[in-house]
């Protein structure tokens with residue numbers, strides 16, 4: 530059963546300050562991509578492209594490489610928490626449990642929790658992914674675990690969650706939203722998203738929410754501007770993708786990866802800066818885009834959280850922050866938010 534209203538922090542570390550990722554591989558997805566690129570680049574005002582388009586096959590492979598970089602401690606911190614405390618996390622939710630994971634990807638880090646749950650009793654696991662390629666990866670990684678029945682949904686997060694939420698009256702739903710993907714929403718959209726998740730849950734259901742915590746500016750920036758240039762390649766691949774899929778003629782050598790840290794909003798921003806004045810045509814979006822030298826395309830925000838931010842967000846959206854686990858090496862938290 531869910532333990533009482535107590536917050537346990539496995540942490541010796543002073544904490545000073547912390548839609549969908551994959552994109553569709555189909556024609557409708559391409560039309561939406563063209564529409565979003567037109568909306569973000571074809572109008573006066575700041576230029577931007579939604580960050581979900583960073584994750585085509587090349588972008589997803591580059592993101593996997595980012596997770597291995599010594600400068601990017603986020604994923605390893607998350608994996609450490611999930612493997613060390615899998616038993617505690619599993620015990621905090623009353624069986625029988627149905628697990629739904631928003632954006633499962635390769636789902637490597639989910640394995641310990643599923644194993645811990647399945648040791649108690651057979652468990653149903655619904656990975657939710659918009660990309661069939663990503664869903665196939667999840668099935669490959671977790672499809673053969675003893676006591677785990679994997680039934681993936683190729684769907685947007687909330688559509689998939691709606692399907693996963695249709696379960697027996699005695700079953701608890703545990704929603705996994707790991708890896709600080711919530712930080713890629715705009716501020717306030719993160720709470721709105723959590724509130725929408727809450728509409729699918731019954732009291733006693735839970736969300737395990739991963740959040741990257743605030744840390745000093747220099748390691749924060751380095752994590753997104755690694756000297757080997759892997760994150761730069763990940764960012765620039767967005768232009769290569771627009772060239773490939775929308776028939777554009779971006780010259781990648783005329784753009785540079787730029788990272789900014791807004792300390793006040795606790796937000797990393799990734800941009801692509803045009804190094805010269807130039808004009809680019811994006812045929813399938815039906816636009817020509819003029820760039821000034823130094824002008825940028827905003828490609829991603831990655832918000833960092835304090836533990837108080839997470840608690841406030843939980844309370845404001847119909848949850849209480851029941852337990853949390855914080856990594857000792859890299860400030861990162863997994864919080865178990867129980868639907869009140």
Ligand code: AVI
Nearest residue numbers: 595708709710713753760831
């Ligand atoms: C997926 N998401 C949590 C990553 C992040 O840290 O915001 C994406 C990323 N972008 C650049 N590096 C990693």
